[in-house]
Amino acid sequence: MSVLLEIKDLYLNFSQDAKPVEVLRGVNLKVYEGEILGLVGESGSGKTLTALSVTKLLPKAAEIASGEILFDGRDLLKSAEEDLRKIRGAKISYVFQDPATSLNPVFTIGEQLIEGIELHQKVKKEESFDIAVAALKEVGMPAPKDIMYAYPHQLSGGMKQRAMIAMAISCKPRLLIADEPTTALDVTIQAQILDLLVHLKEELQLTIILITHDLSIVAQVAEKTAVMQEGQVVEYGDTAIIYRKPSHPYTQRLIDCIPKMSGHRI
Numbered sequence: 001m002s003v004l005l006e007i008k009d010l011y012l013n014f015s016q017d018a019k020p021v022e023v024l025r026g027v028n029l030k031v032y033e034g035e036i037l038g039l040v041g042e043s044g045s046g047k048t049l050t051a052l053s054v055t056k057l058l059p060k061a062a063e064i065a066s067g068e069i070l071f072d073g074r075d076l077l078k079s080a081e082e083d084l085r086k087i088r089g090a091k092i093s094y095v096f097q098d099p100a101t102s103l104n105p106v107f108t109i110g111e112q113l114i115e116g117i118e119l120h121q122k123v124k125k126e127e128s129f130d131i132a133v134a135a136l137k138e139v140g141m142p143a144p145k146d147i148m149y150a151y152p153h154q155l156s157g158g159m160k161q162r163a164m165i166a167m168a169i170s171c172k173p174r175l176l177i178a179d180e181p182t183t184a185l186d187v188t189i190q191a192q193i194l195d196l197l198v199h200l201k202e203e204l205q206l207t208i209i210l211i212t213h214d215l216s217i218v219a220q221v222a223e224k225t226a227v228m229q230e231g232q233v234v235e236y237g238d239t240a241i242i243y244r245k246p247s248h249p250y251t252q253r254l255i256d257c258i259p260k261m262s263g264h265r266i
């Protein structure tokens with residue numbers, strides 16, 4: 001299988017009071033086409049900043065000091081802002097933890113979907129409506145045509161997250177980066193969203209980076225696992241192998257934290 005995204009030796013600093021603080025300290029990561037990579041690690045280990053670095057969606061004070069981010073063989077860190085804008089949303093898209101902050105309350109779901117579609121695809125108005133409805137269907141939204149006219153506050157938490165995922169996939173990206181997509185949801189809805197990600201991987205041959213601090217989620221859906229600690233990937237490999245034989249003590253600790261269910265781990 002071919003490598004879709006490769007991060008090589010990525011260093012990132014925050015300039016604080018003129019004194020730079022190093023938060024990513026040589027991140028190395030490979031994401032293979034058509035796979036789900038689970039990116040785990042405790043709060044502050046650098047998961048989100050690694051994800052945002054991919055398309056340089058970084059806070060102002062953050063600066064990438066060195067490294068390479070190869071997407072489909074091309075170094076995104078060397079790409080012009082204009083090219084990155086074309087890649088964001090079209091080839092690489094994001095889903096974040098809290099749909100409430102990503103959805104605009106004053107526009108309908110349909111308007112927001114259509115805006116994204118028209119930004120990246122040369123299509124006529126009616127066509128973009130149909131693409132939007134198809135995306136809502138793909139994510140298992142009930143009554144997708146009616147939802148087009150609904151405002152975010154009329155949707156439940158799980159439906160909002162489905163709408164966000166519909167937006168993320170509406171331009172048929174190759175890579176979806178989901179940063180804690182289920183953390184704000186209750187457990188049954190969490191499971192449905194995870195099932196949806198697996199479904200999308202299979203149906204759309206989508207490659208997914210699934211960021212979470214919950215190793216049991218990764219164990220359920222991800223072929224590969226990367227464990228971050230203090231700005232570095234300290235463990236990377238097949239999820240099944242890492243589970244059976246973690247090579248890093250920090251990974252062992254994460255595994256030990258998973259509650260045992262009916263006598264054995266998930």
Ligand SMILES: Nc1ncnc2c1ncn2[C@@H]1O[C@H](COP(=O)(O)OP(=O)(O)OP(=O)(O)O)[C@@H](O)[C@H]1O
Pocket residue numbers: 014023041042043044045046047048049050059061213
């Ligand atoms: N805007 C910022 N200014 C200064 N430091 C920051 C900023 N954003 C993040 N950091 C620091 O960078 C480090 C990595 O942050 P990051 O958000 O990538 O962690 P994370 O692994 O995603 O954590 P979480 O699980 O809490 O989301 C943290 O130690 C954090 O303090």
Ligand SMILES: [Mg+2]
Pocket residue numbers: 047048049179
């Ligand atoms: Mg984060």
